[in-house]
Amino acid sequence: MTDTSDIRPVEGAARATRRSRLLRLVRYLPLVAPVLLWAVPCWVLLHTGQHWPPPVTLVGTALFALGLISMPLAMVRGHGRRQQDGAAIVGDTLLGVSWVLFTWSLLLAVLLRPALAGADVGEGQDRARTVTWAVLGVTAVLLGWGHAEARRVPRVRRLDVRLPRLGAGLDGLRVVLITDTHYGPIDRARWSARVCETVNTLDADLVCHTGDIADGTAERRRAQAAPLGTVRATRARVYVTGNHEYYSEAQGWVDLMDELGWKPLRNRHLLLEQGGDTLVVAGVDDVTAESSGLAGHRAHLAGALDGADPDLPVLLLAHQPKFVDRAAAAGIDLQLSGHTHGGQIWPFHHLVGIDQPVVAGLSRHGARTLLYTSRGTGFWGPPFRVFAPSEITLLVLRSPHPPA
Template structure:
């Protein structure tokens, strides 16, 4: 019942938001009955339906080709919608200022009224506007010409032309409002499209390399400078496919790491649909190999099948397991989403019986398990999940749900590093949170 109520609220909110966008970008800037208004109204109906289709097609088991067809327009529209609404809200503050400025300019340009004319004065009609009257016939001989009636003008009066509408009259006001609506709406749409376009380019270009040095008190001098390439949130799916994976693999291999850590949310779909897209991961190169832990999206996509598949690709899964490397222990725990499938994190299994005089590095998809890591004496936890917020101002929401959104922070004797991730979920767009692959260099404090 709660889920149904939440769904109704979300759909209602989407309906209100789309009505607001239609009003500002279609109704306020077009003429009733025009083709532009018809096209805009149709788009206001079709685009949200495409977005709902993109969000639900995978869960509904739709064919992968249909998921891909819906994903591009549906997810991109969600990103455009976010920024066009933010821009329009800014425009609400600008709109009255523009209107007042136009009203002042119109008032300043009003001609000064001419003084009232003497209606008894004789006026000469302008030859271009008033036709000359036909000549009156001459009076018969012996008759005097008839005199004009008392009080009558010698020349028939000319009607005054209709006065031009004053700036405050209805016609001028409507014109100004239409002009302002088009300026504000056009600026909002342009800003949103430019923002989303640049954010999409950033994702499709591929992640950039970050380098972070992390001192560990228990790390031996002989492994000082050990490099771990951390990649999270690749999100292979209907939009990001094999080419995206290959860019990531090439970027990682170019750093020549000692170890690769794939920290969850690698996929958004089944092995059957995305197995070929993941194949380039088999070409990862590192002295001590590549390791993998599940993220929450693996549990939406068949976690058990993906764990088996990454093993076939040459990566080593660490499902609540630990491996002793030269100089430190490397452990991994399943994602907290696995608890709903009887496959959640087990810190006792991964870390319970280890030698605590050795440094320990933990791979865990979500930063929220940092407090468990502290209790089990972990020196460094490597995580992802947050995407750094992905779409500003989403970083503020991510900050409410996670102890660290991005970067390195200390919790007691444990340090936590959170990557922004190498891909994107939903819209293939990042704004204010560029994708990254991080080379974490371990440093011995005694070195």
Template sequence: MAVLGVLVGLAVLAAFAALHWYAWRRLVRDTTAGPGRARRAGTVVFVAGPLLVLAALVAGRAGAPFPLQRVVAWPGYLWLALSLYLLLALLVGELVRPLLGWWVARRRSGAEAAHSVEGDLGERAPSVEAAPAEPGSVESVESTPAATPPSPSSPPTPSRRLFVSRIVGGGVAAAAVGTVGYGAYGVLRGPRVKRVTVPLAKLPRGAHGFRIAVVSDVHLGPILGRGFTQRVVDTVNATQPDLIAVVGDLVDGSVEDLGPAAAPLAGLRSRHGAYFVTGNHEYFSGAEQWVDHVRELGLHPLRNARTELPGFDLAGVDDVAGEDEGAGPDFAKALGDRDRSRASVLLAHQPVVIHDAVEHGVDLQLSGHTHGGQLWPGNLVADLANPTLAGLERYGDTQLYVSRGAGAWGPPVRVGAPSDITVVELASRQA
């Protein structure tokens, strides 16, 4: 099994290197006339970029000093996103390249034909002979045509191949940089509020309009820190929710490193408090320590437990990643002996547990984990791995709502999957 893992890792590294070689060839070698500063600078970029990606990935896993993680995370993860969109844009460029080459060849052949016609007309123009000298006049010296002064040398026209490569390469670079830049801006400005109304058959009239602010996948770490947490808290509090549900993947790192970044969570305000369940990334970061820490910040961890609120039961289960530590979801403990005539809302990080929720008579499950795919076309893969990618869907008598999340994992970039904090408003059919 270990040998297989090593072989898979080597295959991934080989593919990663091959893709960067292809991008270097198209964007650096093919766009430069020969060895020189431009080619050397481009080569340095395409060597340093993947090395920074590896450094960013390894630093977190190896427990490198947190300041070092922050130094390599920004350029490493941004290059990871940029390399993805450079590759996608280059594939589109391969389709455009022959069409552009044909257009350039046609334009140049037309220009050469026009120049040839002008030359022929110049050669056929009649020459004017000098008139004979009149008697008694000083014999004129036979004049000769004055030599045409040499025209200043113009820069050589690049070859058609080089010209096309530069046009395509420039377009590819502009598209990739623009996409990543806009996607990073969307993350760093903070999540936007999304509102969803969910009718529950068992919800009493007195609980009609109850609002739950769903916060998932904040991913505090080397990139998103205390300032980002404060933006999330301010956004949540501005919605004036009745309850706040933090449904996992709050952090990517230890309490020691990220405790100050999480501190603004103590400022969360709602009528019925803030609740927390673990996500898979908590189990990479010390779940037990984080559960204790968020409790100190005023959040209420629901670890395979439930609490009765006016109008419905609120339950929470540990993430399935906790099974490796003997602490996975326990639906029987959280929901087994409850009164099923009451409405129930379940907090569970991953949507994949929806079938257990259906079996235990849950009315609404609130989840995150998917990020909505985060980086298009990653949504195609995430959609295959999860029952619901984002939004509200029904499974029998149970409804599942999946948030795209407030932050981002890895690259602080989102494309086609904007971040959100969702306010879920419960509606009673008796109202």
């Protein structure tokens, strides 16, 4: 069990400045990333002293070139206007494979080859070939394990979260968080049903979905999302939009969740009363909503809290962790978010950290506000999770004055 002693402080202005500089560099990544992802492992595995027979070098180089060409083409056909699920699966899988190859080619070239040389193991060619086989072996193991991790039903992570303003009557309130289910090109209807069955074993008072339900329209992914209608909560099931809803007719997802019995908290709140005490449960549209052009869609915290007693504790649903700056300024007690996937494939969390203040877990922001960032329940794109396990989160809210 984890409690608020695990809360991590978050840096302020220095981090924001560093993030701004890195974000400017990240803008150029789409242009150079595909080349780096395929060219670096090709060079490390085939052209750094291995002296493979010419047919091996030629075929290997051709395969890397094919990956470089095929990956962006498949992703454009899969995620662009055509929305071809088969192409999306190919492109996303190649993206995951290339990322793992790239990462471990660099790491083992930098670490293993000097270690072999320092230990006087083998000659130059032998050491180079050892690095190649090590990279291929590690990549194969991580991809196999990462695929199994991505497709399994997430484990339940339980935390006790102490909120100083929470009334004694609400002590022990059970809040379940799922997020980033990303129903998509790979049909996960059975997985969705099993996730919902797991949620139903947790005796939740409140179940929250903080967005990115799917990649694709509600009509297209309805069969995968339908099990969400079976989720049980004693008090309420609430939902807010994520950025991916705004790539695929967000209003359709809002309408479907309402049809399935969830309450979309689109810049509004509800009151949860128990034992004579009250909790404000509020939600905002994703921060990308306003740029989507959809009428009435925007992240509007003041609207979400309009009419709520300012002396009551507030639980806020906001898809992206970076909304916590506004939440802290408004004195929110606890924000629940997703979006980051915990990085999904190590060490991508370092790049996620450029854009978001927290990648996973419980953190404190300002004098009052706590933020819990889930690593997500599903996966986006590459069907792999490496050192970033998915989760269903059970947060048990604790009052500083629990009932006797």
